[in-house]
Amino acid sequence: MKAGRGFMYNLPAEMGGCFVLYAVYWLIWRHNDRKRPDIENPIPPNLTANVYMNIHEYQGKDILKSYGVRIQEGIVANTPEEAVEAARQLHEQTGTKFYVVKAQIHAGGRGKGGGVKVAKSFEEVRDLSKRILGMQLITHQTGPEGKKVNKILIAQDVYYPGPSEPKEFYLGILLDRGKGRNVIMASTEGGMDIEEVAEHSPEKIIKEWVDPMVGLQPFQARKLAFNLGLEGEAHKEMVRFIQALYRAYVETDSSMFEINPVLKTSDNKILAVDAKVNLDENALYRHTNYADLRDITEEDPLEVEASRSGLNYVKLDGNVGCMVNGAGLAMATMDIIKLSGGEPANFLDVGGGANAQTVEAGFRIILKDPNVKAILINIFGGIVRCDRVANGVVEAYKKIGDIKVPIIVRLQGTNAEEGARIIDESGLKVYSAVLLKDAAARVTEVLNMVK
């Protein structure tokens, strides 16, 4: 916290603006991956504003390659037999003598977690593949439970000896919200956690903002390459690499590229050893072929189920479930639960169309969580009428049958009194409230009862 704040606020005001945003951006995007990258996925594009689809390394590399970005070649495999076959093919195609076995999960830090190993023979490819496929890979981004490895990428060895030393770099492309422009970030500190570089030696990160009207200019790519200390053939290669990479970023409607490391090989080629690619879901209609890239096994099953019902759900660890219309109010409701002595068990936004079906689906999802001791429904009716929501709650309640936890329904806005009356007269174990304050007090009350 201290380092970040100081770094942001010691800057001159006019620089501060951009720095603040993108320091924060950076952190957002890094941390975003750190825990559960799969949350990026489960929301259908029609529900929320800007959602990003996360894809695997091998898929990202395929996309890059199709735009002429040089990559570390590889072949994806689902079984040890496929892995050996992949290694054979790779040997024929590239002449590589070693093979890198890379676990494909939506999380970084795979190497440190034991998900990336080098094999020196086909036999070793088989052994390592057996070990890695099916393992529960734990990295700093997966959480303690880890992630199951279903696919591996067999990749060529690119760190071979030659006339010069191999050198790793970092390249990232993302949106600078404050400027409304894409920014390319590069660093000589390749292979390192870029967030740490940003915190401890921000001067080692160089940036080029791209004017959307004219696109990336050659001088910008040259500048980046020179500032990375490259010369000769490697410099030329890097310029081409950056230009192709930026074109891929724009034309695929990506929302983030992170190539870490970018490698200068011992014979002065520049290539992507890893590729983290997030696609803008709102633009997927322009790229219908990318829809197949989604890997649903990387997502939380409850969240996937919720998204099928048109709900935006995120599972949390608390004891009070909630169902709310609107993302901001949903977060505010979680805050109210905490202030009332509980802990939110989830985030659940039913969106603009709260009706009997969505309420029922919401109930069912919340009730699957055994930690839930009470449920707070908070609907601010605008176009949605509270009496209809109330009827929906009563109907869903009766249909589900044995709801054992107390439910607090706070309805405000259009036809709120009528809604409260329906709840009160239903004879169900449901408490009604009109003011947010009252709803908060009810939560405290109910929690004291169940304790």
Add this chain to the structure above:
Amino acid sequence: MSVLVNKNSRVIVQGFTGSEGSFHASQMIEYGTNVAGGVTPGKGGTKHLDRPVFSTVEAAVKETGADVSIIFVPPAFAADAIMEAADAGIKVVIAITEGIPTRDMIYAKEFIKSKGVRLIGPNCPGVITAEECKVGIMPGFIFKKGTIGIVSKSGTLTYEAVDQLTKAGLGQTTAIGIGGDPIIGTTTKEAVELLMMDPETEGIVMIGEIGGGMEAEAAHWIKANGNKKPVVGFIAGQTAPKGRRMGHAGAIIGGADDTAAAKMQIMRECGIHVVDSPALIGETMLKALGRQVPA
């Protein structure tokens, strides 16, 4: 006074004849907004909701003298609609559409830079000047003419604040929903600035969320400009876990600096009346204005 829209605003609806456009246009007309007509390419010359339909914004502006546009065009065509409005000389463009590709918005934002236009949104509930002019999708009946301006990233949470202000007897001047997308036309700071300059606005409610630096930027501006009016602030997402997206794209807690706690701290340091509970917005504004809080 009020800001952005008022009873003299002449409003056109882009995406007028679609289901969303039709529904909300009729709601706006019912509220008393001067809806001068609408635009649906190819339907020029017809009538809808008793108002003329034009095929281009240019024709609509020429015929009706419209100065405000509201956009209900589907996401794939919405950025184009924004640019068309700006090009036709519309001064305030309010984009309701949710789900516009980021790349399209980058181009649109760049295009409108030189056009002297104010864009609100996209992905926002719109703008309303209480009892005068609603250019948005908010429930009109909760608003009451009064003295408090509202700036908010979120829809229903805005309604919550509005409702409390109405019940507290303070009412509203103008409520501005700035939207939750990565690229928006008007930032929190810019919206706060408008309300600070408005002589009728006596206090401001600023509602933010986790993620991004806009609230901190607004808070620093408020302090630097002498805290001329009391500002009550709330940041949704105090309990949101790190790294999880909460509905809005921007609503992800990243590093230490865009957590709710960090933002609230900055806002407090800048003299903003920060509430922990969104249930306290109304009464905190009463206190900040030195008024009696009813028991």
